[in-house]
Amino acid sequence: MINSEQLTHYVFAVRTAILANEADIECLDRDIGDGDHYINMKRGCEAIAGLGETLTKLPLVDALNSIGMKLLSTIGGASGPLFASFFIGMSKTLKVNAPDSAMHIAAAFDAGVQAIMQRGKAQAGEKTMLDVLIPVAEQFNSLAAQGKSTQEIAVILKQVASEGLESTRSMLATKGRASGLGERVIGHLDAGAKSCQVMIHAVCDQVLNDPSNQPSP
Amino acid sequence: MINSEQLTHYVFAVRTAILANEADIECLDRDIGDGDHYINMKRGCEAIAGLGETLTKLPLVDALNSIGMKLLSTIGGASGPLFASFFIGMSKTLKVNAPDSAMHIAAAFDAGVQAIMQRGKAQAGEKTMLDVLIPVAEQFNSLAAQGKSTQEIAVILKQVASEGLESTRSMLATKGRASGLGERVIGHLDAGAKSCQVMIHAVCDQVLNDPSNQPSP
Amino acid sequence: MKKFLNHVDHMLTESLSGFAAAHHDLVELQLEPTFIARKHKAQNKVALISGGGSGHEPLHAGYVGKGMLDAACPGQVFTSPTPDQMLAAAEAVHAGQGVLFIVKNYAGDVMNFEMAAEMLPFAHATVLTADDCAVVNSTYTTGRRGVAGTVIVEKCVGSLAESGADLASCKALGDKINQRTSSIGVALTSCTVPAAGRPTFDISDSEIEMGVGIHGEPGRRREPIRDADAIIADMVAAIVHDFAAKQLPTQGNILLLVNGLGATPLMELYLIYNTAAKLLTAQGFQITRSLVGNYTTAIDMAGASLTVCLLDDEIQQHWDSPVHTVGLRWGC
Amino acid sequence: MKKFLNHVDHMLTESLSGFAAAHHDLVELQLEPTFIARKHKAQNKVALISGGGSGHEPLHAGYVGKGMLDAACPGQVFTSPTPDQMLAAAEAVHAGQGVLFIVKNYAGDVMNFEMAAEMLPFAHATVLTADDCAVVNSTYTTGRRGVAGTVIVEKCVGSLAESGADLASCKALGDKINQRTSSIGVALTSCTVPAAGRPTFDISDSEIEMGVGIHGEPGRRREPIRDADAIIADMVAAIVHDFAAKQLPTQGNILLLVNGLGATPLMELYLIYNTAAKLLTAQGFQITRSLVGNYTTAIDMAGASLTVCLLDDEIQQHWDSPVHTVGLRWGC
Ligand SMILES: Nc1ncnc2c1ncn2[C@@H]1O[C@H](COP(=O)(O)OP(=O)(O)O)[C@@H](O)[C@H]1O
Ligand SMILES: Nc1ncnc2c1ncn2[C@@H]1O[C@H](COP(=O)(O)OP(=O)(O)O)[C@@H](O)[C@H]1O
Ligand SMILES: [Mg+2]
Ligand SMILES: [Mg+2]
Ligand SMILES: [Mg+2]
Ligand SMILES: [Mg+2]
Numbered sequence A, B: 001m002i003n004s005e006q007l008t009h010y011v012f013a014v015r016t017a018i019l020a021n022e023a024d025i026e027c028l029d030r031d032i033g034d035g036d037h038y039i040n041m042k043r044g045c046e047a048i049a050g051l052g053e054t055l056t057k058l059p060l061v062d063a064l065n066s067i068g069m070k071l072l073s074t075i076g077g078a079s080g081p082l083f084a085s086f087f088i089g090m091s092k093t094l095k096v097n098a099p100d101s102a103m104h105i106a107a108a109f110d111a112g113v114q115a116i117m118q119r120g121k122a123q124a125g126e127k128t129m130l131d132v133l134i135p136v137a138e139q140f141n142s143l144a145a146q147g148k149s150t151q152e153i154a155v156i157l158k159q160v161a162s163e164g165l166e167s168t169r170s171m172l173a174t175k176g177r178a179s180g181l182g183e184r185v186i187g188h189l190d191a192g193a194k195s196c197q198v199m200i201h202a203v204c205d206q207v208l209n210d211p212s213n214q215p216s217p
Numbered sequence C, D: 001m002k003k004f005l006n007h008v009d010h011m012l013t014e015s016l017s018g019f020a021a022a023h024h025d026l027v028e029l030q031l032e033p034t035f036i037a038r039k040h041k042a043q044n045k046v047a048l049i050s051g052g053g054s055g056h057e058p059l060h061a062g063y064v065g066k067g068m069l070d071a072a073c074p075g076q077v078f079t080s081p082t083p084d085q086m087l088a089a090a091e092a093v094h095a096g097q098g099v100l101f102i103v104k105n106y107a108g109d110v111m112n113f114e115m116a117a118e119m120l121p122f123a124h125a126t127v128l129t130a131d132d133c134a135v136v137n138s139t140y141t142t143g144r145r146g147v148a149g150t151v152i153v154e155k156c157v158g159s160l161a162e163s164g165a166d167l168a169s170c171k172a173l174g175d176k177i178n179q180r181t182s183s184i185g186v187a188l189t190s191c192t193v194p195a196a197g198r199p200t201f202d203i204s205d206s207e208i209e210m211g212v213g214i215h216g217e218p219g220r221r222r223e224p225i226r227d228a229d230a231i232i233a234d235m236v237a238a239i240v241h242d243f244a245a246k247q248l249p250t251q252g253n254i255l256l257l258v259n260g261l262g263a264t265p266l267m268e269l270y271l272i273y274n275t276a277a278k279l280l281t282a283q284g285f286q287i288t289r290s291l292v293g294n295y296t297t298a299i300d301m302a303g304a305s306l307t308v309c310l311l312d313d314e315i316q317q318h319w320d321s322p323v324h325t326v327g328l329r330w331g332c
Helices: A004-020 A022-032 A037-057 A060-072 A079-096 A102-120 A130-145 A150-170 A177-185 A191-209 B004-020 B022-032 B037-057 B060-072 B079-096 B102-120 B130-145 B150-170 B177-185 B191-209 C011-022 C083-093 C107-119 C149-162 C167-179 C228-245 C266-283 C313-320 D011-022 D083-093 D107-119 D149-162 D167-179 D228-245 D266-283 D313-320
Strands: C027-030 C035-038 C047-054 C071-077 C099-104 C124-129 C181-187 C207-210 C221-224 C252-260 C285-293 C303-310 D027-030 D035-038 D047-054 D071-077 D099-104 D124-129 D181-187 D207-210 D221-224 D252-260 D285-293 D303-310
Touching: A004 A022, A004 A037, A004 A060, A004 A191, A022 A037, A022 A177, A022 A191, A037 A060, A037 A079, A037 A191, A037 C071, A060 A079, A079 A102, A079 A191, A079 C107, A102 A130, A102 C107, A130 A150, A130 A191, A150 A191, B004 B022, B004 B037, B004 B060, B004 B191, B022 B037, B022 B177, B022 B191, B037 B060, B037 B079, B037 B191, B037 D071, B060 B079, B079 B102, B079 B191, B079 D107, B102 B130, B102 D107, B130 B150, B130 B191, B150 B191, C011 C027, C011 C035, C011 C071, C011 D266, C011 D285, C027 C083, C035 C083, C047 C083, C047 C107, C047 C149, C071 C083, C083 C099, C083 C107, C099 C107, C099 C149, C099 C167, C107 C124, C124 C149, C124 C167, C149 C167, C149 C181, C149 C252, C149 C303, C149 C313, C167 C181, C167 C313, C181 C228, C181 C252, C207 C228, C228 C266, C228 C303, C252 C266, C252 C313, C266 C285, C266 C303, C266 D011, C285 C313, C285 D011, D011 D027, D011 D035, D011 D071, D027 D083, D035 D083, D047 D083, D047 D107, D047 D149, D071 D083, D083 D099, D083 D107, D099 D107, D099 D149, D099 D167, D107 D124, D124 D149, D124 D167, D149 D167, D149 D181, D149 D252, D149 D303, D149 D313, D167 D181, D167 D313, D181 D228, D181 D252, D207 D228, D228 D266, D228 D303, D252 D266, D252 D313, D266 D285, D266 D303, D285 D313
Parallel strands: C047 C071, C047 C099, C099 C124, C252 C285, D047 D071, D047 D099, D099 D124, D252 D285
Antiparallel strands: C027 C035, C035 C071, C181 C207, C181 C303, C207 C221, C252 C303, D027 D035, D035 D071, D181 D207, D181 D303, D207 D221, D252 D303
């Protein structure tokens, strides 16, 4: 279903998308954070892109683990350990279940999200990246279980990610830096949620454009 | 010709005039100085005004000396010791020649200006208050020697003061704080020269309005 | 944005290199991963390591030296350092008695130090500082932020560690000081993160942000600027209220720290001290120790914070003991 | 203008009161006339008195104490103090060995100290500091300004005076250091004099003022902002040029002082240090002593100055000797 070569394509697609959304991401963390989230994401994306060839040559689980470790030593801040935990968590799960079905991949994604929740001691509804990631993980699991096509899954997950992002607007923040601001955060989107939406869109678009994923005519 | 009561009137007139010219004076010292000249002048004027009654009761030479000593301990900066020297210098001269003619007053004024020149080691043409004071002192001496009326003298000295001020515009500064700026001072008036012009106008206007100075009809 | 810089990506390394060069008698810089350690490794004591995002100088690298930290891990500007930095620093300064991390309570710092701690092959403990009383402490938030009070923790625990105390005692003193310390900050202007290139928030000439942290996060509320005395009265009230909430006595000997956030002149900091000291004395406190200056900054923010630490004999003794770092030096 | 203040007329007194309260172990404040003196009057030594306009903190009050000044006379902001202050200070701290005035070379300071000296009933001498090499020294100007190099003069002459040296020797050392010291400053922003209420000059986001003093006077020229390295290279070149003009060797042991003008973060000062140290070393100098921080400020100006002092054994020994003041402290 997915190999290290595809993973590398996703990595580059994600970098392109993050760079393209600089203004939005930066602005959000400036409004109710400390303004470094975009530059943190950029630094992480560059570091992973820098792995390039190396990733392609690794087995998928090792590639994911390498990404996690690289992010851990590159991003810093709150998002660094969280995204690192995501990839390390995914890698661990795929070591048990090879990625040979959408269900396995969904399960790995879900495990990554669980790892974030554990590391950050956070849940849905706290105005963080999890408000994008948790609904996406849930839908991914259920769509895969229903046997939906890769195409269908990608289209729906984009939608779910955008809704998750939008849902942070009306929330009070109870985790992360914005939690110090009380009512003042209402009306603002969460920066980490925005990054996740951008990254999920980038990967899904890559999936949708991949000829090998096109439904046979 | 002049007594302590009149001197006190002049003091108040000078204060009013300085306060009325706040914007101009402050701006000039901000442009090519350090921006404190107005506040220095104001502090000095308030202190002298504060002497009020005390001045009126003193003999003129003592009143002038008190003004000098008060300015010395109140203004600070470059202008403090200079204006102090002016009044102390005037007082010393009038101790020798009682102020019973315009010539004696002109001589005392001149002595005050000499004291400033000595203290500041400066001459005409260095873009300082002296570019107002020196021509005024010279004209005052010569008009008094020619036996001009108080009225005539006041009218002409106002003119001379304004010309002196204007003459600083094209000068390079070679004394005081502005001397560090080289060519950049050209086109700006000197702040201390402006204060002197304002004060001389204030005193001359007071003279012109004083009924005892009106030419008999 | 106007700053002395060449390229934003090199700013931190260039600055740390200058720091290490200017103070080569005291500290040593390691790069990849980055940390600052004492020039002369301490022997047979608990190793004290702190760290956090850069932009708070002299915190933390300026507090590395005799009687204070053994190492500091600087992250990118306002961004927590990464676990590999902490591991390398611990490896370098561990002196057989375990490692104490002193961590300001921010999600990022907590998580990165936590992951480092999980991988650490030495006995270890962590003191979390959380002195900022502008943030209401409740189960619904990640809790209070660590701000300038951290300097007091680093100084006093540093002194205790230097005396040969064990890891548990060092942690206990750190926790005690944190519990007895409250801070609150106010900003007149925003700071500018070099990588962002423009101020983090916009604020008019007639407003202030009350209850800011040290990262240019907006404060609890924006309010009209008033006389310094009125602003300081609110800050002192917040601290006194926090002491009461923590069930601390609102009298007794205190250390008063008036901390500049980066762009505030000393003249204003001393004016703040003057008013704060009067109000705290009227409240019943005795100011027996004072510190005024830029000790925990937010880059180039104009603003200041007040920190009050309720002293006891132990804390005061460790505050007074000799210290030789770039940022604090006395007694030697 | 945004500042912590109540009424502009009381700012200085409130700030000085806070300073004296925070450091009551070290200094004492006298009002009307105003001066700051050592808490414990020194005995049987030359009395060192400095002073100048306020707004340069910690200069000069922050340098009152053991091994440095005996008293400091603060004027209004950027305005020389008045002779009565100097006379009262001299009266209070004179210890039988005469009085040395350390005066920054500005018309106002020179004249006020001169008038005080004329009235002084004690043996006295004056050291005029004039380290600013941005001002071309010629018979047509009042001469070079005294800026951050003054701190080095105060420290070293303070040490010599403490050792019991006589008035002439103290003056001689001060003059020697002044002769061997050059400084140059650059501003990114203007400062705001509280009484004026707005910035002294306007400057765009893409310009700097090269060759500024410490009073917000405009510099020698306005120029486009460039990389820090390029700006610093020009500053170092100006100092090296000045050394040559003064017939000083452009090699040998130096003290390098990177001084912040008030609102410049330490991170930037250390970046400046990094580049300046490299350039000066390449030039042939050996940087054997360093100082980085806000030591002679221009209220809230963003900017920095470089000061290079050519050391010899005598100067270095007096730089290293113990000092205990608010602004400089080591060895005790
Ligand atoms: N405990 C947490 N759990 C999940 N996500 C979190 C948590 N804390 C912070 N975040 C996410 O991290 C984002 C901020 O990341 P970033 O700006 O890179 O780090 P920092 O907050 O340290 O400056 C937030 O927008 C939020 O989505
Ligand atoms: N040596 C001097 N001789 C005569 N006038 C001088 C001299 N130096 C300065 N001045 C005058 O003093 C004025 C500045 O006064 P002020 O701003 O009060 O003091 P400071 O220059 O110390 O800030 C200048 O504008 C100039 O007219
Ligand atoms: Mg952030
Ligand atoms: Mg002036
Ligand atoms: Mg951050
Ligand atoms: Mg002045």
